[in-house]
Amino acid sequence: MDFRQKLARLKSPVGRNAEAEPTEDASTHEAPARSSRIEHLRALIGEVVQRDHRREVRREADVAAAPRALPWPAVDTPHGPLHVVERWLDPAHHHGNAPVAGALAYSARTLAALALDPSVAELDLSRMLLLDTETTGLSGGTGTVAFLVGLASFTDGVLRIEQLIVPSLGAEAPVLARLAECLRQASCVVTYNGKSFDWPLLRTRYVLSRMAVPPLPPHVDLLHVSRRIWKPRLGGVRLTQVEREILRFEREGDIDGAEIPARYFGFLRDGLAERLLPVIEHNQNDLIALAAMLGKLSAHFECADKNADARDSLAFARLAMRASETARAFDFVKAALEGEGTSTLKASALALLGDLHRRQGDAQAAAAVLEEGLLLITDASASAQAHFVLAKLYEHELSELALANRHALHTELAEGPVAHGRRLGRLRRRLLLRQAVSSPEVTP
Amino acid sequence: MLAGVLEGWQGENSLWRNVALHERLPAEPAVYSELPPELAPQLVKALATRGIERVYCHQREAFELASGGRDLVIATPTASGKSLCYNLPVLQALAEEPQARALYLFPTKALSRDQEVALRSLLQDAGLSHGAITYDGDTPADARRAARDRSGVILTNPDMLHTGILPHHAAWARLFSNLRYVVIDELHTYRGVFGSHLANVLRRLLRVARFHGADPKFIFASATIGNPQEHASRMLGREVSLVDKSGAPKGPRRIIVYNPPVVNAELGIRASYIKTSVRLAADLVSAGVSTLVFGQSRNNVEMMLKYLRERLAREKLDPNTVHAYRGGYLPQERREIERALRDGEIACVVATNALELGIDIGALDAVVCAGYPGTVAGLWQRFGRSGRRGNESLALLVASSAPLDQYFAGTPQSLLGASVEEARIDPDNVEILVQHVKCGAFELPFEADESFGDVPSAVVGDALGFLADHRLLHKVTGANGRAVYHWASDAYPANHVSLRSIGWDNFVVVDLDREAVIAEMDFRSTHTMLHEQAIYQHSGEQYQVEKLDFENHKAFVRKIDSDYFTDAMTHVRVAVLEEEKTAKHGASEQLAISCGEVSVIEKVVGYKKIKFHTHENVGYGDVRLPEMQMHTSSLWLTVPEAVVAAQPVARPEVIDALRGLGHALHTVASVSLMVDPRDLGHTLGDRKDPELPPSKGDVGAPGFDPTIFVYDRMPGGVGLAPRLYDEREELLRRARRLIEACRCELGCPACVGPLAGNVPLQNELPSRRRIAVALLSDLGIGATH
CATH class of the missing domain: 3.40.50.300 (P-loop containing nucleotide triphosphate hydrolases)
Structure with missing residues (x-):
């Protein structure tokens, strides 16, 4: 029995829980939908700002193009034709409640603090490059292709979106070359989850195409910032969730991420570029949201607002402290305390304030604040923790042994029975010593 | 020390007469x-x-x-x-x-x-x-x-x-x-x-x-x-x-094969090989001989550990000088045992598998194998653990009543001269190959004329086309006319390819009490070991399978204290798909022997409940599971109706004897191919009507040409059946010799298989064994050329 016959007998090689068969959607393109799609396509391509640049207005695509030809014009490059979708935004464009131009309105130092990356502090943010890819899968291995590389950058304060499309598998070189060029010209790269996903994937694509991996300028991954600031309030920080709750932008008819690979594979099979339109729109929204989010974060960081949600203020306070932006940290803590918040939140804010005071060497202020916070705590272990910090503060920085002892009685939950016992023992000895040496003091 | 123990054994007549082999291997100097x-x-x-x-x-x-x-x-x-x-x-x-x-x-x-x-x-x-x-x-x-x-x-x-x-x-x-x-x-x-x-x-x-x-x-x-x-x-x-020429030195060694005596002649039951192994090992340990004991299973290891410690305690020796060596030990624990062995703190280690031993376990003075490990290679690997430089060492095999054990106990010289098993693989097995072409395409796109290792490009091309037809790959033809196949799915193929099974996905075993996955099992074993109500053994503990979620490949188990274990009963049906070779055999050319492609359907239909230690059958249960089907290669022998009818006993007994012949053939085939018996399967069927299940009732019907199948248990086959076909004459002769020479009365696992429960023991009538021999004679198959 030869190999072919044996093959024919095999069950499907598609694994059980795996590989969803690409959805059959040729039938969903009815005539009426098609014309509105054409409009949409024209809109995407045609949105151009008349400026006196050497940038030409891209001619509108001929959507009735033969199958297998992308409707977007291709630029000739040494690596082959490069298919680009370009879109210019209005300078006043808002994404939800945030201006896109906000990304440029704040200092690099602010961004460096938000990203906890000092190398960003001296950069020329006007040359930032926003990056988001659409891929054929989430696994990130060598079989995953970034078929759409979405880039956005500012020219004279106006955001220009440049989406590079891979027209067929194996033809990634023009896209990768253009990306490398953009990276060279950029001062920094801004992504959402790019550190774990987009960049490692793109690196893999360069290796597989046998092209040198371009050096990456400083990389700011807003997912990490988003987590630090908004996760306490929102619970999750998926891009669309942040977009909806913080920027107050609701996408209409957005394609489900899980469908994106199937769209591309469908396009590869039958050349219907319409399949990709929702993906292109989705990617544009991702890039715009990224710029808007950056502006929003920076704006908030530079100006602590007591009307802001206290949880956000507290998160900013923590971040500012980690970034050694002490003045700002104080501002945010105050805002957190003045805003509406649970007593637990206020207790945490006070604990943070205590930390700040201690770092500034003001142990007295720290103790006062921590005592105040202690009154608000209801949770047993948080309470023990507060007593713990106060016990140490009083003993080592303020030499108030009696007060230290009072707090030390309650630190067991925070430091365990052995350490607790040692602390109490030490304090007792020191108190006795002091009593013996000087005039009798009050001993509890 | 060792010499003293051996002398003691030789002096004990009731013991020494059960020694089937006692061989001295000389020392080998270093080169x-x-x-x-x-x-x-x-x-x-x-x-x-x-x-x-x-x-x-x-x-x-x-x-x-x-x-x-x-x-x-x-x-x-x-x-x-x-x-x-x-x-x-x-x-x-x-x-x-x-x-x-x-x-x-x-x-x-x-x-x-x-x-x-x-x-x-x-x-x-x-x-x-x-x-x-x-x-x-x-x-x-x-x-x-x-x-x-x-x-x-x-x-x-x-x-x-x-x-x-x-x-x-x-x-x-x-x-x-x-x-x-x-x-x-x-x-x-x-x-x-x-x-x-x-x-x-x-x-x-x-x-x-x-x-x-x-x-x-x-x-x-x-x-x-x-x-x-x-x-x-x-x-x-x-x-x-x-x-392969080793320059490492070896001390002088003694090889002993001990066959526990028969205690029930009718049923062919022998004294417990476990208890015997423990007795002999304890003799060694009490005499200060460092000993390694190998058991066939975790259960056996735990049992022997317990008995050894009890025996040592009775002799007022420290029971802690005996230790088990379990797989899954952390490196630290293994180092500790090895060190203690070297320093003499531990005198005896009980283990299941040579592989589990670390590289620094060193060598001991004696190795005791409780039961033949299934392959000659496995036996010599275990034996190889005894023998420190210079001193004499001992390698001892205690035979169990399993067929291969008895085969070697009966012809012990064949053990020494036995060729060590060959390792066999079939990298071009279609199912396996396609899975890896799939994974390879995820790693790097395949060019249409690319070969894959030593697989020619034409075959690779067929596989690529197959995968493309299933939309896992996308073919792109370049301007130069050359085609490249790219991965075209959002999945990660390697996660769905298990290196230990073919075709079917694994099941996971979930402990209901801990709500955690405790093990994974391949598809086929799931049917026999994880059917509902099965007692599943894991890390020395028993669990009962409460639910088998077949759809989602999950088995839910709960810890249980059970005094019995379960043994699945599998129904096998084989149908011939394509006969590749055939020949007539026997002096009267009545026996037809063929080999070719078959379809094997296995279905677990029920299970027996067997008590631990006594091995009594204490009940049955039903199992409702779908069939498993695979294609593979097989050898088959068809006995003509006329020969069956000519036997002087009732037809059901002849059919039963043919089953016994199948069992014997399976044993000699394993030995001659030097494969693990589990790599082969055998059954009795009818080559004319594959839809007919060969149940005991129907088998009497005329038009049924009883056919013995001996098939390769690996889906797709690894080339075992064609080899059996080439050696068919010798196989039949050996089967006859095996059955004739067996010292049991009616039949036993060593020759024609354990007796069927419902065939009454009547001493006057010929036994399954004798009928099998008569059949072979009638077919013109002698024990010698």
Whole structure:
């Protein structure tokens, strides 16, 4: 029995829980939908700002193009034709409640603090490059292709979106070359989850195409910032969730991420570029949201607002402290305390304030604040923790042994029975010593 | 010491007369070679610090071949210094080129970590700054990064290479572009399904290495098998040189095969081999002989441990000098046991498998195998653990009542002269090959005229077309007319390909009490071991299967204290798909023997409840599970109706005897092919009407030509059936000899199989055994030419 016959007998090689068969959607393109799609396509391509640049207005695509030809014009490059979708935004464009131009309105130092990356502090943010890819899968291995590389950058304060499309598998070189060029010209790269996903994937694509991996300028991954600031309030920080709750932008008819690979594979099979339109729109929204989010974060960081949600203020306070932006940290803590918040939140804010005071060497202020916070705590272990910090503060920085002892009685939950016992023992000895040496003091 | 114990045994008549074999093997001196002259000075120094000034001849030979750019396999016995055979060339490469890298593969994590420690120590002594890191599921994130970026040697296992490294090879560019050597230890464990998968993983590895510009050489190390060179060459897809003359010294050894006496002649039941093994081992331990005891299963190990300790306690000796050596021990625990053994604190270790032993377990004075481990190779690997330099050592096999044990106990000289089993793989098995072409396409696009290892491009092309038809690959034709197949799915194929099974996905076993997954099981074993109400044994504990969620591949179990275990009853139906060869046999040319492709349908229909220790049958249960179907190759023999009718006994008894003949054929086939009996299956069917299940009732119907099938249990077949066909005449003769020579009365597992429960024992009527022999005579099959 030869190999072919044996093959024919095999069950499907598609694994059980795996590989969803690409959805059959040729039938969903009815005539009426098609014309509105054409409009949409024209809109995407045609949105151009008349400026006196050497940038030409891209001619509108001929959507009735033969199958297998992308409707977007291709630029000739040494690596082959490069298919680009370009879109210019209005300078006043808002994404939800945030201006896109906000990304440029704040200092690099602010961004460096938000990203906890000092190398960003001296950069020329006007040359930032926003990056988001659409891929054929989430696994990130060598079989995953970034078929759409979405880039956005500012020219004279106006955001220009440049989406590079891979027209067929194996033809990634023009896209990768253009990306490398953009990276060279950029001062920094801004992504959402790019550190774990987009960049490692793109690196893999360069290796597989046998092209040198371009050096990456400083990389700011807003997912990490988003987590630090908004996760306490929102619970999750998926891009669309942040977009909806913080920027107050609701996408209409957005394609489900899980469908994106199937769209591309469908396009590869039958050349219907319409399949990709929702993906292109989705990617544009991702890039715009990224710029808007950056502006929003920076704006908030530079100006602590007591009307802001206290949880956000507290998160900013923590971040500012980690970034050694002490003045700002104080501002945010105050805002957190003045805003509406649970007593637990206020207790945490006070604990943070205590930390700040201690770092500034003001142990007295720290103790006062921590005592105040202690009154608000209801949770047993948080309470023990507060007593713990106060016990140490009083003993080592303020030499108030009696007060230290009072707090030390309650630190067991925070430091365990052995350490607790040692602390109490030490304090007792020191108190006795002091009593013996000087005039009798009050001993509890 | 040992001599005293042996004298004692020889003096005990009721014991010594059950010794089937007592052989003395002489000592073998060491054969040394000088250190290779080109060996880097740092390595000479490192060896000197370990007291090594010369190497064994096979270590020198391996070094020369490896540094000369040849792929090689080292097949010297256990404890002959194989590690140095591959470590030395690798370290030499590292010393010569700071950027050089090597990849080591081990079948278990335990072995990887042991070798990592040894290698690091060597690297340090040689002053080489290359690291050695184990990269497996337990490796923490920062160590993984270090492994990718900096480590000179990566140690891993086939599964990790398959799912974690190859599909991410771009991140491993430094490793692959500088890869000089791939070391694969314990090659003999890679046989059957697992071995066939590994061969394909290596095909992918070579592809990826070539992409990154490397051409690594392979060094295989194997325990003694019958065909190391052939096996390694088949595994790699190209010629591999052989190093098999060991220069390591051996002390004088005694081999003893002990066959516990028959205690029930009618049923052929023998005295317990477990209790016998314990008795003999205890004799050794109390006389101060360091002993290693091997059991067939965890249960046996726990039982023997308990009995040994009880016996020692009775003799007022410290029971803690006996220890079990369980798989899953942490490296620290293993080191402790090894050290205690070396220092004499522990006198006896009980284990299930030679492989579980660390490399530093050293050698002991005596090895006791409770039961034949299933293969001659396995037996010699265990025996190889006894024999310190100079002193006399003992290797003792206590036979159980299983067919192969009795076969060798009956013809013990055949054990000594038995060719060691050959390891067999079929890397071109269609199902396996296609899965790996799939994974390979995820790693690198396939060009239409590309070959895959030694698989020709035409075959690869067919596989690619098949995958493209299923939309897993997308074919792109370039301007030059050349086609390339790209991965076109959002899935990660390696996660759905298990290296230990074919075709079907594994099931997971979920402990209901702990709400956690405790094990994984392959599809086929799930049917026999995880059906509802089955008693599932895991890590020495019993669980009952409360629910089997077939759809979602999950078995839900709960811990239970049970005094019985369950044994599944499987119904097998074989249908001939294509007859490839056929011949008539016997003086009257009545027996038709053929081989070819068959469809095998196995269905678990019920289970027996069997009490522990007494092995009484205490009940039955039903099982409702779907059939499992596979295609494979088989040998079959059809007995004409006329011969059946001519027998002087009722038809059902003749059919029963034919079943017995099938059982005997299975046994002799396993021995002649030198395969594990579990690699074959046998059944009685009818080649005319494959839809008819051969139940005892229907079998009497006319028009039923009883057909004995002996088939290859690996889906797709590994080439066993054609070989049986080639040896068919000898097989039948041996089967006859086996049945005739058996000392049981009516039939037993050693010859025609255990008696069917419902055939009444009537001493006047001929037994299954005798009917089988009569049939063979009538078919013209004698015991000799």
